[in-house]
Amino acid sequence: MSGKGMNLTLKIWRQKDAQSKGKMETYNVTDISEHMSFLEMMDVLNEQLIASGDEPVAFDHDCREGICGMCSLYINGEAHGPDRGITTCQLHMRMFNDGDTIYIEPWRAAAFPVIKDLVVDRTSFERIQQAGGYISVNTSGNTQDANALPISKHAADEAMDAATCIGCGACVATCKNSSAMLFVGAKVSQYALLPQGQVEAADRVKNMVAQMDLEGFGNCTNTGACEIECPKGISLENIARMNRELMKASIK
Amino acid sequence: MSGFFKSSIGRKVAMALSAFFLMFFLIIHLAVNLTSIFSEDLFNELSHFMGTNPAVQFAMQPVLLFGVVFHFVMGFVLELRNRKAIGVSYAKNNGAANSTWMSRNMIYSGLVILAFLVLHFIDFWIPEINVKYIQGDMSGMHDGEFRYFHELQHKFLSPARVGAYVIAFILLALHLLHGFTSAFQSMGSTAGRKKALQTFGKVYSIIIPLGFIIVAVYHHFNHH
């Protein structure tokens, strides 16, 4: 490669475990290629820390192709960093300049407590899904033929758009209220848009919203930040739909 | 249904409902105020009607008061809950990258409007209540003519008060610029995300506060 790598100052949140207090620490990395992904830059930092006898920075990551939803960094004040429509693992260093200072923090929300350094606990999302994010059908394989129930292309496409949520939590991290409504709205919407989801629709939305509130997520004030920062472009319409669904369910 | 209004979404809906009500009230209030520029008599008559009609005084006024109090109490309740939901704050947060200043600062624009309301009540509402229900003078007259217009002009003599009004209404405009479309979204309507309604919302959010400002400034410079 060209060899004109970047030198960067990193301000990173370090926290030993859930009980300990954390603080921002400063590190320097040198000769970072613009073709590196952000997480590869973190790998470089960690190799450097290991070599110097320090403890590497813990951060969540897995597929590194933007689909598993594991990576979760708040970079320079934005969830998944300054680029749009991507996760942190798809962020490339060409978005930064030589000499930059980069702030790297974990998702912040009371419902996402820090486990270590940049790793947070998102099991609150799990419990919301367990409260109703499913269709109650047992595995038999012949409930009915898949084509016995035509579904309009429009509804199927819209359900698919809602279903592309990767559950990374960027919406919560970005929201000034730490609200999880984009995430829950997407899940409620996927099923609300499909005929298979209708039977349990009322209970589903009530139970999922109740669990969301119980987990201590904040309330939506419609700033729209979640939609902008969402790596999968999940639309705010899903929140409106969830609101409608809950109203409908409560009147019944 | 009672469970609904305890849920986060229910509270949002309640905020939106009270907001719609207050936005409608603003139109009425402005319409009455604007008459003061064109016709002293019409303004006096309307003010007297509003101030003495039992339906307005004993049915609509309590509802309005409830609406106002509800909107800001619920606003505070939600803000406190939301602050609790955040936990630790970011060392660096770039809110401007993904949202408007208005949407992020509803609590502050709201607080300014609340402070204004206190001033407004001291200026107009409390003296009215005093005259009408404590002193028992329901005539609306002073020195043989309607007092409303003169009281209005008298208040706007002070440049400080006019200045405070102008600032408050600018904040109201900012509050409405987010609040108008936000209320639709909270009600589960996607109309707020349609171009036409967004444009209407912008026009409304600027015209209404501007109208109030014009009235205040007009009377400041045109008193007799």
Added chain:
Amino acid sequence: MSVLDSKVPKGPIKDKWTTYKDKIDLVNPANKRNIDVIVVGTGLAGGSAAATLAELGYNVKAFAYQDSPRRAHSIAAQGGINAAKNYMGDGDSTYRLFYDTVKGGDYRSREANVHRLAEVSGNIIDQCVAQGVPFARDYGGLLDNRSFGGVLVSRTFYAKGQTGQQLLLGAYSAMNRQIARGKIQMYNRHEMLDVVVVDGKARGIITRNLITGEIERHSAHAVVIGSGGYGNVYFLSTNAMGSNATAAWKIHKKGAFFANPCYTQIHPTCIPRSGDYQSKLTLMSESLRNDGRIWVPKNIEDAKAIQQGKLKPTDLAEEDRDYYLERRYPAFGNLVPRDVASRAAKERCDAGYGVNATGEAVYLDFAAAIERYGKEQAKIQGIDNPSADKVYDLGQAIVEAKYGNLFQMYEKIVDENPYKTPMMIYPATHYTMGGVWVDYNLMTTVPGLYCIGEANFSDHGANRLGASALMQGLADGYFVLPYTIGDYLSDEIRTGAIPTDTPEFEEAEKAVKSQIDFFMNNNGTKSVDHFHKRLGKVMWDKVGMARNEKGLKEAMAEIKAIREEFWKDVKVPGIANEMNPELEKAGRVADFLELGELFAKDALMREESCGGHFREESVEESGEQKGEAKRNDKDFAFVAAWEFKGEPADAVLHKEELEFKDIELKQRSYK
């Protein structure tokens, strides 16, 4: 007689599964409540198995190293899932899917298993639709299908380019329902570090809680491993960073035979490596080859100039380009199977014709497709004599509609506009057909120990067809294992709860702890990744797309040497009793360092070319097929199942002869 008993039922192939299911032992619902099953891994196979077993009434404990079952790497599958529904009326059938899969696997899979897979494929689609999986539909509201991987029928169901994600979310939702009912106990951020065998039966596992570092014992009446493939033995692959072979390798060391490790799929259309810091490779859907033309420069001077950045691909005239797939395989052209396309790219790059700075890339060019679509559109829209720009614009719109998201992904990673300049691609390790040996019941050679999905070896032979991995994972988890496991568990109804305070658990836990203690106290000097990268390089260079005896022998020796150095000099920072990603990696790489050697040994033993395994010594000597892979059915029509004997090099080979009663064996030809 081999020690391996595949337990394939007797009778005609199309009746085997039905008849077998009719006669299989079932467990009474009241007894299922008293039976525990452990499922390791929550991808399509593990997730669907956990949900279904819990629905049936078993007490399931499910384990995932990720923070949620939904993040298992099945989520990354793009293209689709095959099913013999024949919704398109184009002549598809169970038999045809069966035939295509056996042929595609180069006749190295077990016929009965593949037929069963084809039989249940339709049920998978029914089940997923019932769960609310939003498959693509046409305007009539019915499910849409596409053709995939060069097969003759359209049988691939898809959900945009995120089919794996949607199927996994379906299985995950089924799991959530059972977690809420208390029938699945979900252990997120837990890694299985060993299996516990009591009186010859699998009775539990030892895990590490990845948050607290706590070593835990979990017991059950049966253990199911669905932990995915071992592609990360190459360090760089399209697998997730955490994808590992530890669960599969640990059970191998406790008696489960490991089959055909050398069968690995190298996928031709991945984004090339850009530098030494590279941590993983990104796959782009194979569908790109439907419209893209693959080429390298015809002249070595041009290739050198391009590598040095002195020449642009668009500057090269048509006659100076070598469309090598079209040249070598006129019948299939750019649509030859994955293994063939990958080897051809390697052949050109090895000869010096690669096109990026590393010399490891070929072009995938859409210029011709853009022009073709543009002219077509101009005709449709009634534009006479359209300008070149107009044609380009019209054509680009079509290409964008078809592949827009892939082009965007490419541009994000490479920072080049693929509409303007050809894409660069290079093969990367993608899927491992080999894995733990299982019988027809999906049980390993250890009683009560099952293995499903990519982790087992069973259905894809030496090469996997596109859109078949998702099918196999869900078939195993939803429709096969839940039946076959009953046959074993019906004998366990009187066993009662399995205690964990027995010597076997004690011993397994001690071994796990001592390995962790070793890592924490070994004051080495080199990081885990250092060793992993070295292993990956040996694997890629000598056990990669083309293999020969000399290279494989060297690889075995080199891997052994790296392993020995690893155990002397590895450095693991931090402490054991907290979250420690380096410690997690150390354990996984230790296992890869053993598996890699067995992998090379298996490749060395298999002196034939079949599917993803290409031996340079085994090629056609003459005729039209000269230089192409040559299979040797006389000597190698068997499954190589390896028994662990202390060192990978000492592993003992057991053969399961493959019989093809319904399909005639043919050499593949794409000329």
